[in-house]
Amino acid sequence: MEFDELYQEVILDHTRRPRNFGELPGASTHVHGDNPMCGDEITVHLKLGDSGLVEDVSFTGSGCSICMASASLMTLKVKNKPAADSVRLTNKFTSLLTDPAAPLDPANLSELGDLQALLGVRKFPLRVKCATLPWHALKQGLEHPGAPSDLTVDPTPQA
Numbered sequence: 001m002e003f004d005e006l007y008q009e010v011i012l013d014h015t016r017r018p019r020n021f022g023e024l025p026g027a028s029t030h031v032h033g034d035n036p037m038c039g040d041e042i043t044v045h046l047k048l049g050d051s052g053l054v055e056d057v058s059f060t061g062s063g064c065s066i067c068m069a070s071a072s073l074m075t076l077k078v079k080n081k082p083a084a085d086s087v088r089l090t091n092k093f094t095s096l097l098t099d100p101a102a103p104l105d106p107a108n109l110s111e112l113g114d115l116q117a118l119l120g121v122r123k124f125p126l127r128v129k130c131a132t133l134p135w136h137a138l139k140q141g142l143e144h145p146g147a148p149s150d151l152t153v154d155p156t157p158q159a
């Protein structure tokens, strides 16, 4: 199907050339995320402005293609956006991924943009954790800025 191929291309592109990958000079918040089911281990680095803006964001580490593509797409979505908007997007995206019955209405889809490429993993609970790991790390960093932190996603198969 053409749509599937298009989405595969987006994921491949971000896996091969992850955006905003690397250390972030001046970052004040670092959240390490671990998905033991797959072996994904990434750290999200955040530079937050006084006005609640995500001034810059990057990630380091290694993971499967779904995890790397999700982290790469995430950085593009939240950079230079208010932290509150990014938390809201995180909640929306993770709930669309973890609830296969969540409606994929046009309003949801247009806000997601290229992130739609990852919605195909909704059918695979183990891969959902790969896709949501960077977002869980982001949310923790936005809600608890400045504190170095670690998180490990629940290593049980069901979402």
Ligand code: ZN
Pocket: 035, 038, 039, 040, 063, 064, 065, 066, 067, 129, 130
């Ligand atoms: Zn993975």
